[in-house]
Amino acid sequence: MSTYVPEAVIRRLPSYYRHLRDLEQEGVQQISSQELGERMGMTPSQIRQDINSFGGAGRQGYGYQVSTLKEHLRGIMGLDREHRMAIIGAGRIGKAVANYTGFPREGFRTVALFDAEPTGSELVTDGATIPIYPAEELEARLPELGASIGVLALPAGGAQDTADRLYRSGIRAIWNFTPADLRCPEDMAVMNVRLSESLHLLSYMMNQMEK
């Protein structure tokens, strides 16, 4: 399948997935575009258009089968297999990501942390004991770890260099928690988590409301 899915719809895919998973857990087997729209704060026609564009199938007067649509999304988003993550930066953010039990449950497993100045040799989480290696061992360790995602949780100054090293080691996906704007080759997927920007937007909204 190589359908063109509009950018705006892509950004909503995880939200569709989350709602369908919740519905499944609530025991709901089918849902109309009307009901799904109410849950997601969208119009029924937006819902139908979106689902149509990412190749989900519904039936007139019946709606969507929750589990089928959820599984379809799992496939599109590659959530039907395990992804291994190497976290670079074993400070508070790196450790918080490694400790978050929701990620392994969803197939994103942290296999190692790297740090320029490791303060310990492992991190014991609820589900696993994760080794912490010196950052200089990145190239040597990555092949055996089988990681496909590099998580940047180090100071911004080292982000670009680390991204380059990850790329040369065969990593093609970066989850970037630093404020750095990474310049990466086209075949590197980069997802930025901009906490400061999110806070600044909240501040903007507060500021507007006060007027």
Place this chain on the structure above:
Amino acid sequence: MSTYVPEAVIRRLPSYYRHLRDLEQEGVQQISSQELGERMGMTPSQIRQDINSFGGAGRQGYGYQVSTLKEHLRGIMGLDREHRMAIIGAGRIGKAVANYTGFPREGFRTVALFDAEPTGSELVTDGATIPIYPAEELEARLPELGASIGVLALPAGGAQDTADRLYRSGIRAIWNFTPADLRCPEDMAVMNVRLSESLHLLSYMMNQMEK
């Protein structure tokens, strides 16, 4: 000023701010829409249109004065004053937010943590010692704390109830780290940080690239 700023431009405001701050630090005093566009990965005409829509002024053949434009953005985003944050949930995410030194530097100061089952009475960070209170004291403590932002870093199940309590206590801004979809009155600003969704999008990008 109550100009209408398009949603897409609003989302880019923090990025403009960040780039202008970097430029200022690099000692750059003025910049053309061409140069700013190159830094931000946008066309010069997009840049001019954006800046025009949020009320920034440039001069033909000269461009923009970096510090003036930056200060203008600071004003729009309310970054010219202090915001006090109360974090609800003193687990790993709550503590990571409290510990992040970038936030107080930008005027967002954590004044307290609340937790349903506090394991200590304070959190010592690089810059301050922050009290940790039992969650049941939320209503009693908030007035004296002068907090304007509630940070939700607790399990999703308690998010809506806590949001309601924050609203009744006069809080009008929530920074939501839980996956819960909050239903809040219109005069409550809510900014969601969806880490799982961000990871799912990265996975989607990886999946598309492999095709």
